[in-house]
Amino acid sequence: MNKIFPQGDGNDNAAGAKALPGGEGDMPQNLPSFLVARCGDPSSWIYSDQKCDGANNCGDCSDELSPVTACPPCGPGWWPCPSTVFGYCGCIPRSLCRDHTQHCSDWSDEYSCPGP
Numbered sequence: 612m613n614k615i616f617p618q619g620d621g622n623d624n625a626a627g628a629k630a631l632p633g634g635e636g637d638m639p640q641n642l643p644s645f646l647v648a649r650c651g652d653p654s655s656w657i658y659s660d661q662k663c664d665g666a667n668n669c670g671d672c673s674d675e676l677s678p679v680t681a682c683p684p685c686g687p688g689w690w691p692c693p694s695t696v697f698g699y700c701g702c703i704p705r706s707l708c709r710d711h712t713q714h715c716s717d718w719s720d721e722y723s724c725p726g727p
Contacts, residue, residue, distance in 0.1 A: 646658060647659060648662055648674070648680075650668075650670070651669060651671045655669060655670070657669060657674055662675075662680050662682070663675060663683065665685075665699060665700075665702055665704070666698060666699065667700050672700035676700055676701055685701070686702075688704060688705055688706075690707075690708055690715070690720055692714075692717060693715060693717060694716070695713060696714050699714075703715065705724065705726060705727045706727045707720060708721070708724035708725070708727065709721060709724060709726045
């Protein structure tokens with residue numbers, strides 16, 4: 612998600628607004644449209660390469676899950692499950708499997724996942 616931060620001129624005079632990763636704001640108009648993507652919340656955006664990367668970049672998992680994004684199934688280094696970890700959505704890294712900590716709401720990371 613992206614926020615608008617004022618840009619100063621060194622004298623604390625705002626010279627305009629710039630959208631930066633990390634909060635809400637307008638999509639940058641100076642970038643080609645294929646480089647940015649809207650989140651489920653239309654006031655938030657991410658860079659396109661953050662879609663389908665396994666991380667919850669939008670904060671609502673819309674960059675990882677349908678209907679906003681049609682991501683492929685979890686890759687070989689990931690385990691598919693309903694995640695309890697805010698940083699992930701429908702998959703968790705296999706490195707979190709069998710570490711004696713619940714990361715999937717169905718506990719499959721501890722009992723079913725073969726591990727890394």
